[in-house]
Structure formats: C-alpha cells, structure tokens
Amino acid sequence: MTQPLLTTKGLSRDFGGLRAVDKADFTLMPGEIRAIIGPNGAGKTTFVSLICGRILPSSGAIGFNGAEITALPAYRRVRLGIAYTFQVTSVFANLSAYDNVALSVQRTLTDGRSRGAVREGAMKALEQVGLADRAGTPAGQLAYGHQRLLEVAMGLALQPKLLILDEPTQGLSDGEIEGFVALIREIAREATVLIIEHNMPVVMQLAHRITVFDAGRIIAEGDPAEIRTNTQVQEAYLGAAHG
C-alpha cells in the first residue's frame, strides 16, 4: 500500500485567544495535486505555514515521508523535500533571476558541491518556468507575473518532494494563469503539489482533490465534483464568493 507523503493529526495553532487552525487531520498522497480553499481568514496560510515550519503548532503532529517533523526547523524540512512559495513576493529585487534561484539551489547542497551543480540546478529551474532567457535580469525589473514564476523556480530549485504554493495566480492575467496551470501540471509529474487558491476555475481544473477550511477547521474534502455539490461548502465558501 502506498504511504502518505504528508499527514497531520490534530494539528492546531492558536494566536492569543484565536484558534487559527483547529485539530486538522489531513493526508496527502504522493503525486497528488491538492487544493486548499476556504474563505478569508479560514486558516489556510497558517496551516501550510505549520507544514513548512515557518510557525510551530500549539498541539498536534506532522509526519512527512515516514518521519515525524512536528518540531523540526524550516531549513531541515527544506532538506527533507518541502518547498513553499508565499503570497507575498519574496524575490530579492536587486539580484538577478539567476542569483535568486542559485540561492535556493545552494540551500539544498549539504556537501559544498561545485559551482557547476549550482548552475545546472538554477538553469534547469529557470527553464522549467520559462525564464531562462531572463536569467540575467534583476528580479525587481521583471514583470509581476514573471516574478511569481521566479518564485516557483526558486521552489523547484530545491528539488522538492512537496511543493506548496500560496495563491500563486493572484495578480496574474488570464493568459498568465493559463500558462501557470500548464506549469503546475508539468511540476506535478515529479512533485506532489499543495496549492492554496482562490480562483475556482483554476482549482477545478487542476486539483485531484480539494480540502475546504472554514474557521480553522477542515469542513470537507473530495474531488472537484464532490466539492462543487457539497452544500456545506457552498454555504461556507462558494455561496459567499458568488454573493
């Protein structure tokens, strides 16, 4: 039987008196594209922040690839194969696209591998997202959509088993979104993808399964057809989103 890539058990996180994530039990199988949806403030970003180690849980456990990672610092999780890109653009504006990605590659090198390995890894990631011809451009001078792609390249350069994307299509044009969907499908041939996404057409096209958060709790999970017809989800999210 295939083992899950990621599991959370009773995962919770409090901010003062507010329970942002409430006893989340979650299982992600290798090779999946999983979307996380839910209204604003539902706890989606907090949940993925717990998985990648940006913040630590108040209680509960996280397992990744057969190991318990609940208390591991973020950089150790990166080495195990968890990469993430966040809502807020995190590129270094003054560094070239290449240097941004090369920094990511260096994070994966534990044995001081050669500059050749860095170059190879960085260029491969830039090629995957279609930015190889802009390798020398300072990241801050790239168009917004290209900066978002650069962030994905920075994630890919970590050669992740799990790539977490938080609202990657936010601010992209329709044409860019179409390219993005194709890119995610391509990435999913090698990595498991966990994506927080507000754009429903993107979610419905891409996700094998969808997990719905509301007020910190997972209220539903299923394939796109199941989620579309789930009345609790419609009330919590889809109904609200469409007035």
Ligand SMILES: Nc1ncnc2c1ncn2[C@@H]1O[C@H](COP(=O)(O)OP(=O)(O)OP(=O)(O)O)[C@@H](O)[C@H]1O
């Ligand atoms: N560092 C923090 N300190 C205090 N409260 C926080 C912090 N981070 C998140 N919260 C609160 O936790 C709740 C969940 O927030 P979170 O950002 O995880 O939701 P979300 O589902 O990602 O929302 P959005 O779709 O708007 O990004 C919100 O009420 C938010 O205000």
